[in-house]
Amino acid sequence: MTGERRDRPDNILALTGSGLETELTDNQESVWRDVVKRVDEVYSDLLRYEADLESKNAELEEAQSFISSVIASVSDILVVCDENGLVLQANPAFVALLGQAEAELVGRPLLDLVGAPDHDEARRHLCAGARGDAGARATDCELHFLTARGPSDVMAINFSGRFDHSGRCVGSVLTGRPIGELRRAYQALHGAHLELQKAQRKLIEQEKMASLGRLVAGVAHELNNPISFVYGNVHVLDRYRKTLADYFAEEERLDAGEGGELRRKYRVDSILADLEPLIEGTLEGAKRISEIVKNLRRISFNRTQEAHRIDVERILTTATQWAARAKKNHARIDVEVAPGLAVWGNEGQIHQIVVNLIDNALDAVRGRKHQQIEVRAALSGGEVEIVVADNGAGIADAAFDKMFEPFFTTKTVGEGTGLGLWISYAIAREHGGSIAAVNREHGGAQFTLRLPVGG
Incomplete structure (x- = not known):
């Protein structure tokens, strides 16, 4: 009996151990199946993620290519700088303008590429962009860049701040175009x-x-x-x-x-x-x-006399004497004529113009303590320029637009008809010349008669 008791436990243990082993094997297979299944799922996810990543990468490359092609096709210059003012990227228009490769430009301070007179202006805009001022998000200025051929034509530059996803300014973007030709046009x-x-x-x-x-x-x-x-x-x-x-x-x-x-x-x-x-x-x-x-x-103005060569010095001297005798005042008249001057026209009519101008100058200095009139003649721009200037009160602003109109006069009733300057103006035009009037800087008026040079 004792032997039977000893054998039973062994049999029981043997049976029990065999069942446990069978149970453990089943659990392991289940676990492995789960592991394999998870591995398959992870692998499938990885394959899917890889496909999505490749698709996103292709889209990104396409977008990058599109942006690069757009930037390359823009005729305006475009430069991207960091917050320290160093060039990060430049488009082909800027590369062509400076005549340097893009690799030589990247990493260089923008101020090194700007003409010296414009350094302060460029630095101010760069610093404003680096601060991220709200008002500095887009500012305009005019700059000259240093090219292989010297300073470039003036360019209208727009500085815009470059911001990251958090709104922090991380640099500036410059765009611009030459405006010298436009300005000249x-x-x-x-x-x-x-x-x-x-x-x-x-x-x-x-x-x-x-x-x-x-x-x-x-x-x-x-x-x-x-x-x-x-x-x-x-x-x-x-x-x-x-x-x-x-x-x-x-x-x-x-x-x-x-x-x-x-x-x-x-x-x-x-x-x-x-x-x-x-x-x-x-x-x-x-x-x-x-x-x-x-x-x-x-x-x-039907010319009764045929036009001929007129000696300017002689006609000015005669006209001065006539006008001075007629007015009988004590004005000092200085006559200065370049030698050899001559004009072409009707001597009587030219004489009348000069007399009218000197006569008006004498009226303008009447009552002055020091009455002075200057009569000068010289060659200027291919024409003979005769100037009659006085130290009177000058011409009133309201008279400038009317002085050559008929019957307009600033003289008192009985002293003038308002026809002298009108007739003088018309005679000068008839001879291919002109009359102009200005106020002198130190007081008084100046009339300038221009006539073609005589043969």
């Missing part, structure tokens, strides 16, 4: 516009002058007839006056009695005495009207 356009405006004003002025000329010429023609009547009648009246004076003188000698009483009663002597100044005054008025009419008729 704008200046040329502006100059052409000013010339067009000047030509338009001149055309309007010429048309206005021509219309006024036709009107005035007609009026002058109509005035000639009554003036001729006044002239004729005044001369006849003067002869009658002389005849009556001789008659009464003879009668007084023959009959000193009753005749003398009648002469005193009817104031014959006083009337005869008044007749002479009245006739002289009427004749003087008629002469003045006649001169005005002659000036008005000059609007047609």
